Amino acid sequence: MTLEFPELLRLIDERSAEFRRTVASAPSLEVPVPTCPGWTLFDLAQHVGLGRRKAAAIVAAGPADAPPDPSAWDDGAGAPREREALLAWLSESIDRLASTLREAGPDRGCWTWWGDSQSPQTAGGVARHQVQEVAVHTYDAQLTVGAPRPLPDEVALDGVEEFLSTCCSTDVPWPHEPADVDYHATEGRSWRLRLSGDGARVDRLVSPAAGADAAVWGSAHDLVLLLYGRMSLDAAKLEGDRRILERLIAWDPSA
Template sequence: MAKTLEFPVLLRLIDERSVAFRAAVSSAPGLDAPVPTCPGWTLFDLAQHLGGVHRRWSAVVAAGPAATRPAGTGPDAAPAAPREREALLAWSAESTQQLLNTLREAGPDRGCWTWWGASDSPQTSGAVARHQVQEAAVHTYDAQLTAGAPQPLPDEVALDGVDEFLSTCCVTTSTWPHEAAVVDYHATEGRSWRLALSADGARILALDATPATASAEGAASDLVLTLYGRIPVESLKLDGDPHVFGRLQAWEPED
């Protein structure tokens, strides 16, 4: 995994994005407002989801090293959230604090179960914290969009977010079922990433002069939001074969 943000910074960003999430929920017309980027969900559903995620990952980290998901931490184990707005916001804040307290107590190097075992991201509390920054940031965008005032992800979050997504959600040893391809992502803030797709799977490579099969350029926030399916890839500056991006988004590796 590439050098990431320091652990205290990750905890600060989880807190900051979660506070921004609750501000968006508070400013929205109502909890029954549909979330445009999460079809079928209302704002209440989104708040319940993020709070449940915080509580479940807190339990996963607290359980320590495990080969399989600890009992009682699956999606079906999420506690019901209160439906009155002020109570929901308090429950959400409590959920975030529970996650932060557990991560702070664990430190960055405690082993734990994660769903990304075959990726470039380690199965540690630090990697959980890194991914939870992105979870909170992307869902904050969802909530802000629902409230009518979407904001770009902060640069610090977004620049780490591109690398985190590629390392955690893309790297795999599963066979790429299409013609081999090399995909470059360029952030206008000055960083770039290269993903190689082949029969050996997907891996991150250092950039060189070799032309990519396809490339996408945009602000780091837009790159992250595209990777998570929040905005269309066509909103970026594309070069090469654009069909690679659709194939990559539809790909479901077996491991």
Template sequence: MLGRGRRPSGDADATTLDLGVPGGTLDGYPAEPYKEGKRTPYRGLLRHAAGGRRHLCGDVREALLAWSAESTEQLLGALRESGPERGCWTWWGASESPQTCGAVAQQQLQEVALHTYDAQITVGSPQPLPGEAALDGVDEFLSTCCAGAYRWPHEPAAVDYHAAEGRSWRLSLSADGARITRLPMPGTGEATDGADASARGTAGELVLALYGRIPVDSLKLDGDRRLFELLQAWDPDE
């Protein structure tokens, strides 16, 4: 589970963009200019661009940027109009995260932060994730991708995640399900039982490890490290 996240099922090749690109070719498609309004399978476009064939990228880049900006504005407008408490479909129905517009906004923020980091890695200049977004990201990942009515197929366990910024979370795992608990802030005097394993790092490092961008063992690990291997192999939907 850790290092992968979950995504909705479906045929990604069916997703298309109305690019309106005046010319160029894509691998696996006829070597002819694209006409105005030509609809191109999104995955094919990304395969082409990712393959380093840049003769198309100038026009395509502008078309993708314009499409992304317009789509983002449409999403923001819909979220503002609906309000954070309004219910809506999500792909994480069985998790602890609510199926609301507010949760969708939270999840989309994490998508932007993470894939901005991916783009920075691509050009060789990765930057730390923004602090507040990273703190929110640990909570969002654990609540959305781990916690819920999912049977843990191993011995019951508790795994703690500690952010250097002062916040901590506990993931409790058992055959009855997985749940997330926000632990007391240091210095509050509230005691907590010991965990079977724990991971420490900045909030940004925790998010990157949870999504598999950096190795889990790049964090400071204590306790039974085998639990992190079991979490990486665990698919809650199975």
């Protein structure tokens, strides 16, 4: 089942609190983030804060054909570099997002960058994606301080479907031979991504089924890390034609 709106708000708060705890525990804000080449932990924290402020501004603006002007979420000052001030700034960033989402409710329309995907252009759709954004960056931060933890099961299971629905599904034609790619979580949930000249669409499978041209197996946590580029194909359990998966990773429908 897709997570309900109150659960999404709870998970944004929980993952954000864990992110702040991780930043607070770091020996330095200048340590490099292994999964975000070129970034320090400070850079990651600034990205998390500004990203949540941007999401709040987008939801607050309501239905639109374009995102609001950057001045709506970024005053140009950036995040404070002193640790306690940075943690307070992160808290304010998350509070701004949470209060905006609560005020809007799940069905309020807004601009999103995933216009032709299977995810709705609503505050609920934004909240669902924000859970994953914060959760994956919390993992990045934990890895940076040497204490990575698996994503909570409810986050990871929804994360696979959310990524496929938001980041993979599109009306842009797949530029290769049609193919079906299956993703199987060891927790007992499976999805099929259908790639064709009509674009890409994902369906949840009742159970693992035959007929896919390529398939990936793993825990929901591992599947999310793979989809977000935090794990390589070499570390995943694959079946079928690996080249399809390589092409899918390289595909940019917006190009």
